[in-house]
Amino acid sequence: MFMHIGMQSFGEIEKLLQLNRVKFFNFVKNEKILDYGGGDGNVWSVAGKQNLLKIDLLEPDKDLVKIAKSRDIYENIYSSDLDIEKSQYSSLTCFNVLEHIEEPKRFLENFSGYKKIHIVVPNAESFHRQVGLQMGLIENMYELSENDLKVGHKRYYDQETLLSELEILTKKGYSIKKYGTISFKFLDNKSTASFKDLFNDMNKVAEKNKLIGENCFNGAELGVTLEKLN
Helix, strand or coil, rough: CCCCCCCCCCCCHHHHHHHHHHHHHCCCCEEEEEEEEECCCCCHHHHHCCCCEEEEEEEHHHHHHHHHHCCCCCEEEECCCCHCHHHHEEEEEEECCCHHCCCCHHHHHHHHHEEEEEEEEECCCCCHHHHHHCCCCCCCCCCCCHHHHCCCCCHHHHHHHHHHHHHHCCCCCEEEEEEEEEEECCCCCHHHHHHHHHHHHHHHHHHHHHCCCCCCCCCCCCEEEECCCC
């Protein structure tokens, strides 16, 4: 169905990025969530359940599922969406999956029927990639690094390319309720790690200055919420 590379071990910066993904979407108590392609459960293992009633996982990779089970995060784990009743969920999360997919529009068709959909993808036009371009570390904003290729990334997204792919859902009655970027970095994760103690403060300043957050597009990752219109 799809490929997802789970992050089985990660440093402090990666943990902070995980937390920011969850915070961006403002989940509320008692939401019932399906984590679509959640891999080994690394996001929720860092963020915790955030007072959510229930989180289930859809993940076909058996090795990643073993890790997810050991973390005791999910109440139910599915290997196929054929086994899932979509109407039982308040939200679907799809964090850092689309960039791994060969045919993302076809993949997104699976989301039709969920009430709310929350998506995170890497941002080609992030501040730290602009710095990388200025320094000559990358030749263009969409260039895939050796590490990107190693973990199975197929592409970076910008505002327009993500919206273009989401048309498969907006044409089916979904509207975009929130769109912006998550987490401010001025360098890559490895370099930013030296400033991990300042990360939260830097992100607060970046949000205050409208570099990240809703309708702001300099963050490391694009985040979008779609909701089905009645």
